[in-house]
Amino acid sequence: MTTERRYDIDWLRVIAIGLLLIYHIAIIFQPWAMFIGFIRSEDALVGLWKPMTMLNVWRIPLLFFVSGMGLYFAMQKRNWKQLFIERGKRILLPFVFGILAITPLHFLIFQYYYNMPLSYFPHMGHLWFLENIVVYVVVLSPVFYYLKYNENGKFRKAISKVMTYALGPLSIAAFFMLEIGVVQPQLFELYAETWHGFFMGFLAFFFGFLFVYSGNAFWQTVSKWKWLYIGIAAILFGIRFTGYESISNMYLTTIESNAWILGLLGIGYSYLNKPSAVLSYLSAAVYPVYIIHMFVLYAGALLILPLDLHPMLEFAVITVFTFIVCFLIYEFIFKRAAILRPLFGLKWNFKKSGKATVETI
Template identity: 50%
Template sequence: MTTTERRYDIDWLRVITIALLLIYHIAIVFQPWAPFLAFIKSDTSMESIWIPMSALNIWRIPLLFFVSGMGVCFAMRKRSGAQLLQERSIRILIPFLFGMFCIVPLHFLIWKSFYNQDLAYMTNPSHLWFLGNIFAYVLILLPLFLYMKKNHFRIKSSLNKWFKSPLALLFVMIPFVLEAILVNPNPFEMYAMTLHGFILGLLAFFFGYIFILAGETLRRSLMKWKWYLLALAVGMYTTRLLVFELQSPNYLMAIESNLWIFAIFGFAFQYLNKGSKTLSYLSEAAYPVYIIHMAMLYAASYFIVPLQIPAILQFVLINLFTFAACFVLYEFVIKRSIVLRPLFGLKIRVKQKLELKTQEIH
């Protein structure tokens, strides 16, 4: 694999996972416990929709951390430690701080207005906790990553030998299982701003880096065993649903989560490593959409939930409004603004830089 190779499968996974995140958050609106998470709640519940949501709930966030670690591994090939910190500060820390102070208050104020509460706001990262965690992981793991870069060939050779057998994936699961047992989260899916979420994310971020460093051996192994991994994941989910009523012991949840993730990587590596104009557009849009989606979701809920229409129609309309509003804001406001692009984690384009220099000259 060359250092200039673009891994479109990783880009697709990031886009798909963020899209699923939006749908998952919209599904919360139709659960009876939505207000406890500060979501606007529909008067008509659709608890049945939580059955498929619970299938993806135990892997959607860990998968994003895996993918983020993979991104850092690619970035380290062309950057020094100082360059990586600078780049991640611009791409992650700045959007995190901007979002926490300027974007997150919007959906909290909409929620308070809907429930006729005082329009006060306490600084809260909300859904952007994920960005704060990623930046912390870069700081924590950078010395280790620099060591791995310095000893790249020796470590890569060892990883290639290790991942020739699918049994190596069992050893990857062990830290996740130990974390689930020792931290004992309740529920397992509570990742945001918890010790469980932080340690689980750290492990996933680290192994995401390792998975890219391992190279083609791991890639081929996951592609070869993808159907078996998927069958095991579906089997464990079915057991969780029928035997444990969706809340199996945490160590089983950790195993199931990893099986889903390994299977998803296998299918993505096999079928999604193809570039397109659609992917290029969505890949750039995903980050800003993630940052603003909660405000758009709450705005949609504010106007649609009071309507006397079936819950399934509310669900469809909130999805349509949220996705449409996010992409309209991205396309016509964020994408085209020299000021807003870096605040949403986007690079300033060459044409925009030239325009900025021209304005400075005049």
């Protein structure tokens, strides 16, 4: 089985987290922002949420799929003890540190903005994603290592065969439908700290691993049929966008979500699987940026919303502020302070040249 660097998967991770930042900034301009603990602009941009409703059914599931794929590649050069130690350093340590030192920051900014008494409140916040990944790695590793040591068995051959058909990869939507039926979430896109988010992520992580495990058949199929998947997703989004509740439901949304993801995986494999200096930089930066982006965007809202600009200009300025400040913090603090690097998922690899390279989650 191949273990070469998959640049398309790196690109999809970078793009998904970039969209996550924009998505969270857009929440500031929704009337219901305060109900989920976000600073709220007095000038709503309800229309801004329309494109977000397309993103919110696949952006988080895509990250879980990609994380499962990443675990497959990590296992090729590590036994289970090495994998647990490496994932503990790279995920569990930043998660615990984030709960204690990072997520309380945006809560303090929220309190200050609304003239509330300031209080220190450790909580998971947006880092719930990391907790889920840790649990998935622990629970699924025995299964994954069994599959790894039986790569020539009947199961892999059967999976590879299924993946040769256009609807083979999309057939996994049946498992996500089952999850909807059992968990019965209030909203499909309500992932954070919910059982729906946990089990949906579990399935996405598991099938992300299986997709790579199945071999080249999967990648050839999604590359060949990528526009079919995008077309199916677009049609189902159109139905959901109209609001016809008698037609649109969460069972159909599972198909839409998986179709978007398969289409994006196919597009990535077709066009993005090549190295670049930009990707090397972004791949290293994206994990620390994900960890700190919430308190940075809250700080942006604190500084920019009182200026009483046009709401679209406020949205644009907060977006630019968030991206620039996050990358400045990464570039001039996290990269250069050795003591902070492991706390934000960065790892030193010393080469003979004496230079250090970064390996990210």
